[in-house]
Amino acid sequence: MSDPAALRARAEGLAGAFPPLLAGARHLAASVVLGAHGRRRPGQGDEFWQYRPAIPGDEARSIDWRRSGRSDAHFVRQKEWQAAQSVSLWIDPSASMAFASDSALPEKRYRAAELGLALAILLVRGGERVGLMGHDLPARGGEVQLMRLAAAMEADPDGEYGEPTAREMPSRSRAAFVSDFLGDISAARAALTEAADRGVSGVMIQVLDPQEEAFPFDGRTVFESMGGGIRHETLKARDLRDRYLDRLAERKADLADLCRATGWQYHCHHTNTPATQALLWAYSALERVV
Incomplete structure (x- = not known):
């Protein structure tokens, strides 16, 4: 018999090869019950x-x-068309996504990565190829690709706010953007406009912490961005509430309008709600877009 301590060390080393994010995403994907169906498009196939x-x-x-x-x-x-298609993911890697208002809630970046990876698992299981933009990971299928995606999504935050791009999307493919979209909207507008011009359709998931929707601040408050580059102090935080909520509603409406204009679909997800709801929406929405 092997020494128990040595056996445990080898087991922990083996388990360490699997990113924790991948385990969480597999659990999330397994909780979604999907009927057996194909790609809902006419073409070459047997069904x-x-x-x-x-x-x-x-x-x-x-x-x-x-x-x-x-x-x-x-x-x-x-x-029914049965050829595999490419799906490009963009999971916002910026510092803004590292926010969580409560220790009982996941950081936005973890929820975004979990949703993106669980979506990749479902797509790969269905025979599709999935890639991750911004990490030199073109669309591929298989278990090894899922490992690569998980490792890339666990990288440290980069920049204050994320800016999606359409450069890495193959023409006439599909894509999914997951972010809080609280930075400059011009990058998202340019990316979706270029995507539409190249025949790329997809989904946009805006991930927000419940505190970002409620703005429960009063009195003297210091607001600072997660990256530390933006700071604002006020003695009357409550006076900002209505203006903030109006700006947030305007941003969400702009994103929804942008998606409608480019043939994409928009969904807002909050980190205090079950991730399965957003995953089901995203998977079903990607199956509908052509």
Whole structure:
């Protein structure tokens, strides 16, 4: 028998190869029950998807004569597209995402990374390829890729606020941006506009701490950014509340409008609510976008 201490050391060394974030994301992904379904698009494949009315130019062999015999029109039997597609993730790595108003709540960056990685697990499980922008990780499938994504997402914060980009997105692919989007909105606007021009569709998840929605401050308060580069002191914090809430509502509306204009979908998630809700929304939304 091996020495127990040595055995434990080897076991801990083996477990250490798996980032804690990956374990949390696997647990989150496992808590989501998904029906067996494909990519909901017509194309090359073996599975039947839907019937559509025949149009001029359709070959006679493509018509389903049994289905057509039950009506006065001709119908074509479409199969579901089954080729793997690339999905690019951008998980905001900035210092702003390191905020949590309570020790019982996760930092925004951890929730964002957990959601992104759990989404990657579900997509890879469904046969898709997933990449992470900003880390030289182009879209790939498989277990090794999930390990690479987890390690990259656990990197230290960088910069005050994150700025997404569309440079690493393959044309006509899909993408997911996860951030608090509290910095300059021009970067997000430029990224989604470029993405739309290149045929990239996707989802935007805004992750906020509940304190950022409530603004429960009164009296003398010092506000400082997580990176320390921005600081504001006031003696009457409550007087700022209405203006702050108006600005936050305006930001959320701008993000939602930007998504509508570019064919993306927007969702706001709070760290005091179950992560499964946002994960289900994101996975379903990505399955709908084309």
